[in-house]
Amino acid sequence: MELKLTTKEFLEALRQDKLLGLRCRACGAVHTPPAAICPECDSLDMDIVELSGRGKIRTYTVIWTAPEGFQPPYIVSLVELDEGPWLMGNILGVDPNTADMSLIGRRVKLGHRVLPGDRYSAGEKVAITFATED
Amino acid sequence: MREVAVVGVGMTKFGRSEKTILEMFSEAALEAIADSNLQVKDIQALFFGTVYGGFAEGQMNMASFAAHALGAHNIPAVRYEGACATASVAIREAFIWVASGFYDIVLAGGSERTLVMDTSYSTRLYEMGSHHAYECPTGITFPGVFALMANLYASKYGIAPEKLKEQMALVAIKNHHNAMFNPKAQFHKEITLEDVYNSPMVASPLQLYDCCPFTDGAAAVVLAPAEMARKLVAKPIRIAGIGQASAGPLYAQKDITRIKARELAAKQAYDMAGLTPKDIDVVELHDCFTIAEIVASECLGLFDFGEASAAVARGETQLKGRIPINPSGGLKAKGHPIGATGAAQVYEIVKQLRGEAGERQVEGAKVGLTDTLGGDLATVANIILRK
Numbered sequence: 211m212e213l214k215l216t217t218k219e220f221l222e223a224l225r226q227d228k229l230l231g232l233r234c235r236a237c238g239a240v241h242t243p244p245a246a247i248c249p250e251c252d253s254l255d256m257d258i259v260e261l262s263g264r265g266k267i268r269t270y271t272v273i274w275t276a277p278e279g280f281q282p283p284y285i286v287s288l289v290e291l292d293e294g295p296w297l298m299g300n301i302l303g304v305d306p307n308t309a310d311m312s313l314i315g316r317r318v319k320l321g322h323r324v325l326p327g328d329r330y331s332a333g334e335k336v337a338i339t340f341a342t343e344d
Numbered sequence: 345m346r347e348v349a350v351v352g353v354g355m356t357k358f359g360r361s362e363k364t365i366l367e368m369f370s371e372a373a374l375e376a377i378a379d380s381n382l383q384v385k386d387i388q389a390l391f392f393g394t395v396y397g398g399f400a401e402g403q404m405n406m407a408s409f410a411a412h413a414l415g416a417h418n419i420p421a422v423r424y425e426g427a428c429a430t431a432s433v434a435i436r437e438a439f440i441w442v443a444s445g446f447y448d449i450v451l452a453g454g455s456e457r458t459l460v461m462d463t464s465y466s467t468r469l470y471e472m473g474s475h476h477a478y479e480c481p482t483g484i485t486f487p488g489v490f491a492l493m494a495n496l497y498a499s500k501y502g503i504a505p506e507k508l509k510e511q512m513a514l515v516a517i518k519n520h521h522n523a524m525f526n527p528k529a530q531f532h533k534e535i536t537l538e539d540v541y542n543s544p545m546v547a548s549p550l551q552l553y554d555c556c557p558f559t560d561g562a563a564a565v566v567l568a569p570a571e572m573a574r575k576l577v578a579k580p581i582r583i584a585g586i587g588q589a590s591a592g593p594l595y596a597q598k599d600i601t602r603i604k605a606r607e608l609a610a611k612q613a614y615d616m617a618g619l620t621p622k623d624i625d626v627v628e629l630h631d632c633f634t635i636a637e638i639v640a641s642e643c644l645g646l647f648d649f650g651e652a653s654a655a656v657a658r659g660e661t662q663l664k665g666r667i668p669i670n671p672s673g674g675l676k677a678k679g680h681p682i683g684a685t686g687a688a689q690v691y692e693i694v695k696q697l698r699g700e701a702g703e704r705q706v707e708g709a710k711v712g713l714t715d716t717l718g719g720d721l722a723t724v725a726n727i728i729l730r731k
């Protein structure tokens with residue numbers, strides 16, 4: 211059975227700051243990144259939708275010991291989108307040296323950043339990013 | 345389904361080793377086989393775990409080589425990988441085949457060599473526990489995932505960040521203290537609050553002493569039907585309950601102060617054993633980071649949600665506390681050779697239930713629980729053992 215929305219299609223949209231997801235026709239739930247079946251009700255009947263890319267920071271960390279290819283410090287967060295799904299992304303426009311718990315709850319808007327691939331990444335990496343809106 | 349027992353356990357000293365993955369595994373396995381009053385020729389199958397074997401030594405098909413290396417030349421051997429839960433996943437598979445009657449005597453466990461790899465390469469490899477396309481490109485790290493958990497925990501339960509920092513540090517101090525009495529532990533060094541606070545920041549709020557170390561080591565167990573076990577050894581330890589569950593990538597889990605894979609796996613184990621968290625006397629759980637121990641103890645039902653960090657500060661999880669957690673020193677101080685960790689947890693609980701744990705013995709322990717978590721909270725396996 212062919213998947214409705216693939217990783218490649220999701221990442222191509224992300225490269226234009228568009229956040230694609232799937233809306234279930236059976237239960238109405240919206241999810242992203244793409245999954246084979248509705249995570250809420252297991253239905254296969256889903257439509258591709260564009261999400262707002264807006265949400266709020268639920269938690270964050272400043273990475274000081276980084277994997278090869280990354281320059282610390284930088285911020286990684288989990289964001290709860292207005293439509294319900296959670297996404298991991300880098301927080302841009304906030305100084306990692308002064309980031310604190312007041313970040314939690316801040317409104318953010320999705321963007322992206324392209325990084326060179328490494329020997330394990332199956333091509334270029336496209337990171338989800340979020341910029342603060344308030 | 346037949347009742348299954350652990351008849352023998354073995355593990356190497358954890359820490360830095362000059363030995364290969366297979367040499368370490370042979371040492372642990374031969375110790376477990378001798379502990380079972382069996383010989384290598386009695387082993388019918390090998391359930392072998394390693395996570396980074398291919399990256400550390402460039403070796404493929406390691407299960408077959410592992411069987412050969414310990415002298416079980418031609419038995420069927422299968423490699424398991426479930427990130428840090430690897431060995432517990434392998435033991436559960438072994439349990440199922442013995443319970444089913446297909447095999448009688450099987451060997452299960454794991455081996456890992458991590459210290460030959462430098463920190464930035466290891467950090468890249470450990471990051472593979474996150475989703476490769478949607479999460480890894482952010483530069484998330486393994487400590488980073490648990491740092492996200494710590495800040496969410498503080499925010500959700502309204503705990504001041506400085507207070508949670510201290511409660512987390514007390515987990516590290518406790519586990520380092522317990523490891524003082526474990527000759528096979530990687531560290532034999534008491535630490536203080538100052539040591540934790542003065543250590544380098546890894547992923548805020550987690551500092552180096554909030555994190556388990558890189559470790560080389562191996563551990564193995566021998567399983568047999570309970571009826572046969574009683575004839576083999578004086579103190580067989582029964583597997584009363586066992587469970588395993590999955591949860592996928594971090595983004596799909598949302599609130600990571602509740603670890604769904606763990607809550608489901610633990611329920612399977614408790615239900616199979618006909619026991620509740622109140623019946624558990626001693627626990628070896630997955631303290632890869634200090635916050636991980638706090639959250640795990642809640643998901644296992646040992647404390648109410650949001651209460652475990654305060655319970656640590658009250659000493660309830662110390663060796664002589666209400667519910668001793670990680671008497672071995674845990675991953676934090678005993679060490680965490682990832683693919684071996686689950687088998688090392690079973691090793692500790694078996695020693696505790698036999699009354700062979702020396703100075704770290706939990707008095708009168710009759711029922712013990714292991715808890716092993718793999719990747720970004722994506723795989724959890726739990727085992728309940730009883731005398």
Ligand SMILES: [Zn+2]
Nearest residue numbers: 234237248251
């Ligand atoms: Zn649905």
